[in-house]
Amino acid sequence: MRAVNIHEVGPAAGHRVEEISDLTPKPGQVVVATHAIGINYPDMLVVEGKYQLIPPRPFTPGKEAAGVIVAIGAGVNGLSDGQRVLLQTEYGAFAEQVAVDARMVCPIPDSVGFEEAAALGLTYQTAHFALIERAVLQSGETVLVTGASGGVGLAAVELAKAFGAKVIAGVTSAQKGQLAIEHGAEAWVDLTAENLRDSLREQIAAITGGGVDVVIDNVGGEVFTAALRAIAWRGRLVVVGFASTRIPELKANYLLLKNIAVTGLQWSDYREREPAWVARVQQEIFRLFVEGRLRPYISARYRLEDFAQALERFNRRDVQGKMLLIP
Numbered sequence: 407m408r409a410v411n412i413h414e415v416g417p418a419a420g421h422r423v424e425e426i427s428d429l430t431p432k433p434g435q436v437v438v439a440t441h442a443i444g445i446n447y448p449d450m451l452v453v454e455g456k457y458q459l460i461p462p463r464p465f466t467p468g469k470e471a472a473g474v475i476v477a478i479g480a481g482v483n484g485l486s487d488g489q490r491v492l493l494q495t496e497y498g499a500f501a502e503q504v505a506v507d508a509r510m511v512c513p514i515p516d517s518v519g520f521e522e523a524a525a526l527g528l529t530y531q532t533a534h535f536a537l538i539e540r541a542v543l544q545s546g547e548t549v550l551v552t553g554a555s556g557g558v559g560l561a562a563v564e565l566a567k568a569f570g571a572k573v574i575a576g577v578t579s580a581q582k583g584q585l586a587i588e589h590g591a592e593a594w595v596d597l598t599a600e601n602l603r604d605s606l607r608e609q610i611a612a613i614t615g616g617g618v619d620v621v622i623d624n625v626g627g628e629v630f631t632a633a634l635r636a637i638a639w640r641g642r643l644v645v646v647g648f649a650s651t652r653i654p655e656l657k658a659n660y661l662l663l664k665n666i667a668v669t670g671l672q673w674s675d676y677r678e679r680e681p682a683w684v685a686r687v688q689q690e691i692f693r694l695f696v697e698g699r700l701r702p703y704i705s706a707r708y709r710l711e712d713f714a715q716a717l718e719r720f721n722r723r724d725v726q727g728k729m730l731l732i733p
């Protein structure tokens with residue numbers, strides 16, 4: 407079978423797809439033949455050696471794929487040969503086959519295609535855990551999503567809207583604001599405005615009359631600092647990522663002055679520690695999709711051998727919604 411094989415981490419263009427042995431499942435595992443593979447921002451970080459966990463070399467990157475079970479290891483119950491599933495894994499998905507712990511696969515409903523399933527995984531899971539588990543979002547609250555045109559951002563816009571929130575998209579252009587509005591945002595704010603520290607608070611106040619209840623921050627840097635100042639009394643901010651590549655510092659007096667909570671999310675911890683919880687959330691995400699309340703935006707599809715072209719787009723800030731590899 408063919409797989410992206412990383413011998414040493416470094417720029418994406420330096421790596422190749424290679425022919426490697428077919429996989430056999432260990433006890434407790436299944437092997438899935440992939441039909442659509444999700445591409446995520448952390449994949450770029452892993453391949454380039456900038457992620458917190460770099461697997462032993464050689465390894466295959468890739469954190470999720472939709473496909474069909476082709477082999478079942480000893481001790482696996484409740485899954486069958488030929489079953490359509492979405493899998494999540496720390497690495498290994500940029501391949502024609504993936505061997506994965508059986509607890510890391512979730513059956514795909516009949517009415518959901520492979521591409522849609524692969525686009526409803528990691529980014530929607532991250533957005534769901536950020537909104538519900540970390541921010542404890544309540545229906546009727548106002549949510550600011552920063553980086554709202556990106557993978558996690560657009561998923562957070564859709565899910566927050568589906569949960570009854572009023573959503574404000576933080577974006578860097580009118581075109582990206584319009585994309586967020588098409589996916590459920592009520593308004594957008596400009597993250598490139600001069601003096602963002604004051605401007606973001608003013609833009610938010612013009613829309614809400616006050617501040618936002620929840621911030622989902624995918625960007626970090628000065629956007630984080632400005633968003634903190636745009637939060638309402640008893641608001642919550644969830645640190646999801648640093649797409650700006652800048653890790654901000656926090657002035658703790660803000661938390662006290664407005665009774666604000668700042669919290670973080672590392673979704674992969676939930677995947678490893680709480681697979682049954684993650685599976686329940688995935689079923690809910692699929693249900694919301696089947697009900698027509700989520701509409702993942704698949705902006706690009708690449709052949710497996712063109713994975714580097716896709717990953718390089720994250721560095722160029724050239725990604726909207728979700729990109730897929732089609733093996």
Ligand SMILES: NC(=O)c1ccc[n+]([C@@H]2O[C@H](COP(=O)([O-])OP(=O)(O)OC[C@H]3O[C@@H](n4cnc5c(N)ncnc54)[C@H](OP(=O)(O)O)[C@@H]3O)[C@@H](O)[C@H]2O)c1
Pocket residue numbers: 446447448528529532552553554555556557558559577578579582597624625627629645646647648649650651671672673674720723724725726727
């Ligand atoms: N915590 C977790 O468990 C978890 C899970 C998945 C991802 N993440 C992290 O979440 C972040 C977003 O991931 P993603 O998949 O959504 O990436 P993405 O698709 O590349 O989206 C990134 C977004 O951030 C915006 N952005 C980047 N730099 C910016 C800046 N300086 N100012 C304003 N906006 C900026 C981009 O807007 P433009 O296109 O306009 O630049 C884009 O909308 C990444 O840091 C990723 O590592 C965390």
